[in-house]
Amino acid sequence: MACINADGSLTPIAQKVLNAILEPAIPMQIQQISGLPIYRVRASLRELMDLGLVQQNGENYQTTELGKTYLTK
């Protein structure tokens, strides 16, 4: 898992992605906000969606309520 550490906390990359999509955004916007390479944004979104921490609406992605709770842990 590139998004969750062994202790269940978010990796720095996952934190950057989740913080970048507190408001809905497309991957290119997330790249600009987070400063991450686009391939890492796309791969992280895929993994965070599988974990239920991100939801997709059309081309936009947004942090879920569960995702927000992880950010505050």
Added chain:
Amino acid sequence: MCEECGCECDCGDECTCDGSCDCCSDEEFVGMPRLNEPAPAFEAVTTHGELRLADFEGRWLILFSHPADFTPVCTTEFVAFAEIYPELQARNVDLLGLSIDSVYAHIAWVRNIEANFQIKIPFPIIADLDMNVAMLYGMIMPGASKTETVRAVFIIDPKGILRAMIYYPLSAGRNTQEILRLIDALQVNDKHQVATPANWKPGDKVILPAPKTQEGAEQRAAEGLECVDWYLCKKAL
């Protein structure tokens, strides 16, 4: 079923069993991607997590293989790739390495390079232990090694089309300046719809596509370009 040795042959109708149940062993390595066709899709474990080819869409990608981690020539190549990384980023190009090693070996090697050469390896490396990506891209040349990838370079454009391939043997390290030059040439080709002559480098004149009609040839000659003949005309960009 292979009658000679009784094994299953799952890589084609024709059994090439050699008596040791090593069915079609050479056939497995012959797949080669083709230029100007979509690069084979893949999903792979890398040092930056699980990545797909589609994750790089919108950017140029240099996918390159090396024989093995912790080997001398490969180490010099990784340092060289890391050195041109900023120049590649400025050209909208990502790098993705590959070898038939584990992700743990990759991580250890990357850390070793950082310690010995004071340079960070900023790009991901595929851990292709099952050889899936290596097979898709024809990175294994059995005459060189059946268990290691040769030094292959694949340049994939932002639409996922394979635009260039270079193969080097196990014994000769790559020239990263040539790879940069090739990227520059491809980007100029696309932007200006021109070709580039031998040994072209940025700033040199480019070649106009040869006219396809007699009328076009006559018109080309009258355009006042630098022409050796009607089919070989250059212009500055």
